[in-house]
Amino acid sequence: MKWFRGLLVGGLVIAVLSGCGTKEETAVPATEPTDAATSASIVNDAAAFTNAVGEKGTWIIAILNDVAVDQEVVVAGEFRDKGAADGEIYRKIALYAQDADHNITASYTLTVPKLTVKSENLRVQGGTIQGDVVVEAAGFHLHETATIDGSLSFANDNAKATAKIDGNVTGTQE
Template identity: 40%
Template sequence: MKNRNLLVAAVLVLTISLFSGCAKKEQLPGTSTTPQTTTPTTAAITTAAGSTAAGSTSAATSTADAITSASIVDNAAAFEKAISSGGTWIIAITKDLTINKDISLDGEYKNGKKDTAGKDVIQRKVALYAQDKDRKITARYTLTAPKFTINSPEASIQHGTFKGDLYVTVKNFQLVDTKVEGNVYFTTEEAKKTFKMDGDSKVTGKQEVKKT
């Protein structure tokens, strides 16, 4: 009788082991056995995409921060093209740039997102930095020009330094972690009233309305 009980127990243990082994091989609902990959984020485009021989790369990504294309530039001519009305909504430089003439950010751009009403979100971004896949800033750059006029609505300059005077003609312009070594002039009261800069940004000169 004792031997029979031992035999039954052994069979039960073997049966449980077999079912456990099969269960481990099955894919649970809502899980995946395929390793997940990460798409580079917006500012990481500067390090992930690099630049072409002409100094500009149009890099497409499906991340929330860069649904449409971005211009990655490393020279003055490519930068001027990227900030024109025929450019892209994100312009990222990969090194310090000096442009010895007045420049302007022109055109209205959509960032590929929708607002709560389902309308396209308007945005323009000048990125003066590089960033890795974990969104850690790896480099900051300086853009120099005598005068930089901001004509694109909902625009911002982010994470770098601009040397020169900014002229803002549109509302809701922003400085994000950016230093302006110069003045910020607004062509309208509305442009000045809606201007924003975070606690990490700094303007060394004046901030005033100056109609042109």
């Protein structure tokens, strides 16, 4: 009977410990490469931001503080909403922090001489891009919570016709 009680207690301990461990299993360790199709990239410096917006980057890029990049940045690559293979083409630069209810709690500034958008359906939300933005891809969206403190230009008629500018642009729009 003692062996049965020991087996039962041991089984309960294993069940509790394995239940506690499941949340950690979903985190991606920093030493392993992340899956660009499904991961978000949370960045706090220029190099990490530049890598995250590249062709092998992530579908959503969120900055944790003001970030300054001293060179032109190109947002490139095709990504799908939340990394779903059948999801719509979508990409997002989040220049803000939010609470559990998705309310913006802090806004940040991305300072860059020039940001060129080559990713289709890029949405910029909640903060300021300080610098010029050139849109070469269809579906650019400047959310109402975002500002471009610089000029905004479109490389072609399709890019301009499919853009949605709800935010503020302090410079010229061409």
